[in-house]
Structures are given as C-alpha cells and as structure tokens.
Amino acid sequence: MIRCRKILQIMNQQCHFLQRRMVHHFADSSQWGATSQxxxxxxxxxxxxxxRVDVDAIVQYLGRAGTLGYSRVFSCLLSAEGGRAHVVERFSPVARAAHEASMALTLDVSPVVFERLGISPDDLSFFCDLGANAIRLDEAFTPREVAALTHNPYGLAVELNASTADGTVAAVCACEPDRSRLSACHNFYPQRYTGLSASFMEQESRAAKELGLGVAAFVSSGQPDACGPWPLKEGLPTVEAHRNAPIDLQARHLFATGVVDDVLVSNCFASDDELRSLAALDPATVALRVVPAKGAEGPLFNALLGSSLRVRGDSSPYMLRDSDQRARLAPLGIAPHNTWGLVPGDVAVVNDRGGRYAGELQVVLKAMDNDGTKNVVANVVEEERFLLGYLGPWSGFSLLA
Known part of the structure; x- marks a missing residue:
C-alpha cells in the first residue's frame, strides 16, 4: 500500500513535466530559423x-530555484558510487526537495548504471521509488529497447542524448515510442575545448525538433567553486564558445536559436544573481545588451531599454526596423545628434528630419551612409552582435543595459 501511494505521488509529479513535453511534440516544427514562432x-x-556537495545545501538551493520558477533538476548516476542502498541514501533527499519545490528530477544513466545497480530495462521501478521523473540515457540501449522504456507503467519520461549524431534519435522514433514521454538533452563538457560548436548543436537540435521532440541544453555557472559530477572545474557548457561567457548570454543564445526548449545550469551552485538573471529572461525574445552612444545617455536611450520590440516583416539586408516605435518615440522630440555613418551593431532612431519616419528604431546590419536623419543612440556590445543573425521578419527582441 505504501509503495502504491508513492507511485501515485510520483506519477502526479510527472504531469507538468509530461504536459510540457506534449506541447513540444505537437508544436509546429516546420520553422526553426530566425522567426518569431x-x-x-x-x-x-x-x-x-x-x-560532491552537501545535501542540506542542495535542499536550500532547490528551494531558491523553485521560488524563481525553475522547473527541472538534473543529477547524475554515472558518477555515483556504491550499490542501490547508497544511491537511495544520497539521492532520495534530492528527489524530495525537488518535488517540494515543484521541480521534476531527471537522472543521467546508461546501460552500465543499469547493470551496476541490477536494474532491468523491463522494470524501472527503482527509479520511480527513488523519486525520479525522468531518466536521461547518456548511452542508449537498442532503439527498440529505448522505445519500450517510454511505455513504462510508472510515467517516467525518457531523454535521449542529443549530442551524439549517431542516428539513435531517429531510430528510436521509428520504433513507435510514446513520444509524449520522449525528449532529447545535450551533453555538457567538463574539459576545455571539447564542447560542441554552435552550428553542430543547432544541427542536432533541429533534427530532434523535426521529429517532434523537446530539446534541452546546458549553460555553465561562472562561480569558481561550482562543480559538476567530475573533479574538473573548467565550466560545464554544451557549447564550447559559452565556457567563459556570462550565464545569461549563454542562455539568451540557446533560446535565440529557436531549437532549444529547456536550459539547465550544469554545475552547482550558481549564485543567486545568476539564477535571477536567467529567471528574468523572456525565452521567446532575443535580448541584446547595448551601451549608449557618445553623448546619447538620456531619455531616448532609456526609452529603448526593456521595451518589447519587433522586426518588421519586410526585412532589409541593411537593418532591422521596428516601425511601431514611431508613435511612441516621435513625441519625445528627436533633434539631430550623432548622425555619423552607420556601422553594424549601431542602434539608430530616425530624428525629426525624417518626417513620417521619425521615431522609427533601426538596428544596423551592414555599413551605410547616414543622410542626417538617423541618430545613433546605442551600440550592441561587440560580443553579442552575433545574436543579430537570429533575428528575422517578425522576430521579437529587446535591448538591455
């Protein structure tokens, strides 16, 4: 009776996790480029x-993350030592804390873990009893076996390794899995220079999305003592270019691609400021960090920050235009200022000389002459200009100081 109640509790905990996976499955996956969809x-x-870290500290950390709206917890059995009793002792408190914070727990496993703990692919009750909501297969069984795992009676979801490019994801999907319980999650990379290229990550994520699967990827805390499952402390990103980047930029990049659904902090513990910076993001909007142009600090620059902006549908190779800002900004009165030649990354606003175009916001993509009607108000910081490539017709974006 006690075990039945526990199974029902775990299955109820799956609801939010699986509902989100079903949304990913049934969402339109026909467009994954620079669009607003x-x-x-x-x-x-x-x-x-x-x-690796104190369980009491983990419990407090999950409580803070849950309060900020984080919905997932990842942990690793690949590095766990000992048998079943030891795993239960170490991981059960984590599962309880995750559920108390309304977060779903995923455990990273492999066939080796199954063998070491005496778990049969036909019986996933151990993971259910432990309090897991999902298992991630760092290394997979046969495609047919993985598909069968998704039909388990405990409601456990199954995540595939999204980083391997070995055909496993497509092969599993061909074996009639329960796709509402199936998704993909990338690796993280402890060793410097071993992470994925951004283009490869996008390629493999897009392949999974086209099969109707949700995709997760990892970002890395910049805290010097943050650790992962292994001794190295060189960061734990999915994308190598993210290793030394601010955590919010890592996440903004992943979300901007349109092919990553969930972003997980890979090492612990992220600082409270880092957790808050991610929680403040709008995943559906490409956020660009800017600095004011020379002498442009003031009301007009401030009016650009934090506003919901949108690229016009008739895109130009020279600029991204938001014409809706005319009605909002023109009444401020925009005297000509900083009307020098325009270069990529400039954020310009049409001044009063521009007539009916006054107040239009323009983000420059290619160098061009300035006829004196455009005030350079801000500049996208150099290390974030690559994000402009993810903006296209009707894309939503915002500017951050």
Missing part, C-alpha cells in the same frame, strides 16, 4: 550532485 513553453533547470 518560438515555443513559449520553455523551461529552466539546475543540476545538483549529492556525491
């Missing part, structure tokens, strides 16, 4: 490693 059902998660 991004999945708004995106989520955030954290990772914890009870083999």
């Amino acid at each position: 991004k999945d708004v059902h995106m989520g955030l998660g954290v990772s914890v490693y009870p083999e």
Whole structure:
C-alpha cells in the first residue's frame, strides 16, 4: 500500500513535466530559423550532485530555484558510487526537495548504471521509488529497447542524448515510442575545448525538433567553486564558445536559436544573481545588451531599454526596423545628434528630419551612409552582435543595459 501511494505521488509529479513535453511534440516544427514562432513553453533547470556537495545545501538551493520558477533538476548516476542502498541514501533527499519545490528530477544513466545497480530495462521501478521523473540515457540501449522504456507503467519520461549524431534519435522514433514521454538533452563538457560548436548543436537540435521532440541544453555557472559530477572545474557548457561567457548570454543564445526548449545550469551552485538573471529572461525574445552612444545617455536611450520590440516583416539586408516605435518615440522630440555613418551593431532612431519616419528604431546590419536623419543612440556590445543573425521578419527582441 505504501509503495502504491508513492507511485501515485510520483506519477502526479510527472504531469507538468509530461504536459510540457506534449506541447513540444505537437508544436509546429516546420520553422526553426530566425522567426518569431518560438515555443513559449520553455523551461529552466539546475543540476545538483549529492556525491560532491552537501545535501542540506542542495535542499536550500532547490528551494531558491523553485521560488524563481525553475522547473527541472538534473543529477547524475554515472558518477555515483556504491550499490542501490547508497544511491537511495544520497539521492532520495534530492528527489524530495525537488518535488517540494515543484521541480521534476531527471537522472543521467546508461546501460552500465543499469547493470551496476541490477536494474532491468523491463522494470524501472527503482527509479520511480527513488523519486525520479525522468531518466536521461547518456548511452542508449537498442532503439527498440529505448522505445519500450517510454511505455513504462510508472510515467517516467525518457531523454535521449542529443549530442551524439549517431542516428539513435531517429531510430528510436521509428520504433513507435510514446513520444509524449520522449525528449532529447545535450551533453555538457567538463574539459576545455571539447564542447560542441554552435552550428553542430543547432544541427542536432533541429533534427530532434523535426521529429517532434523537446530539446534541452546546458549553460555553465561562472562561480569558481561550482562543480559538476567530475573533479574538473573548467565550466560545464554544451557549447564550447559559452565556457567563459556570462550565464545569461549563454542562455539568451540557446533560446535565440529557436531549437532549444529547456536550459539547465550544469554545475552547482550558481549564485543567486545568476539564477535571477536567467529567471528574468523572456525565452521567446532575443535580448541584446547595448551601451549608449557618445553623448546619447538620456531619455531616448532609456526609452529603448526593456521595451518589447519587433522586426518588421519586410526585412532589409541593411537593418532591422521596428516601425511601431514611431508613435511612441516621435513625441519625445528627436533633434539631430550623432548622425555619423552607420556601422553594424549601431542602434539608430530616425530624428525629426525624417518626417513620417521619425521615431522609427533601426538596428544596423551592414555599413551605410547616414543622410542626417538617423541618430545613433546605442551600440550592441561587440560580443553579442552575433545574436543579430537570429533575428528575422517578425522576430521579437529587446535591448538591455
């Protein structure tokens, strides 16, 4: 009777996790480029490693993350030592804390873990009893076996490794899995220079999305003592270019691609400021950090910050235009100022000389002459200009100081 109640409790905990997976499955996956049609059902998660850090600290950390709206917890059995009793002792408190914070727990496993713990692919009750909501297969069984795992009676979801490019994801999907319980999650990479290229990550994520699967990827905390499941402390990103980048930029990039649904912090513990910076993001909007142009600090610059902006549908190779800002900004009175030649990354506003175009916001993509009607108000910081490539017709974006 006690076990039945526990199974029902775990299955109820699956609801939010699986509902989000079903949204990913049934969402229109025909367009994954620079468009405004991004999945708004995106989520955030954290990772914890009870083999490496104090369990009481983990419990407090999950409580803070849950309060901020984080919905997922990742942990790793690949690095866990000992048998079943030891795993239960170390990981059960993590599962309880995750559920108390309304977060779903995913455990990273492999066939080796199954063998070491005496778990049969036909019986996933151990993971259910442990309190897991999902298992991630770092290395997979046969496609037919993985498909069968998704039909388990405990409601456990199954995540495939999205980073391997070995055909496993497509092969599993050909074996009639329960796709509402199937998704894909990228690796993280402890060793410097071993992470994925951004283009490869997007390629493999897009392949999974085209099969109707949700995709998760990892970002890395910049805290010097943040750790993962292994001794190295060189960061734990999915994308190598993210290793030394601010955590919010890592996440903004992943969300901007339109092919990553969930972003998980891979190492622990992220600082409270880092957690808050991710929680403040709008995953459906490409956020660009800017600095004021020379002498442009003031009301006009401030009016650009934090506003919901949108690229016009008739795109130009020279600029991204938001004409809707005319009605909002023109009444401020925009005297000509900083009307020098325009270069990529400039954020310009048409001044009073522009007539009916006054107040229009323009983000410059290619160098061009300035006829004196455009005030350079801000500049996208150099290290974030690559994000402009993810903006296209009707894309939503915003400017951050």
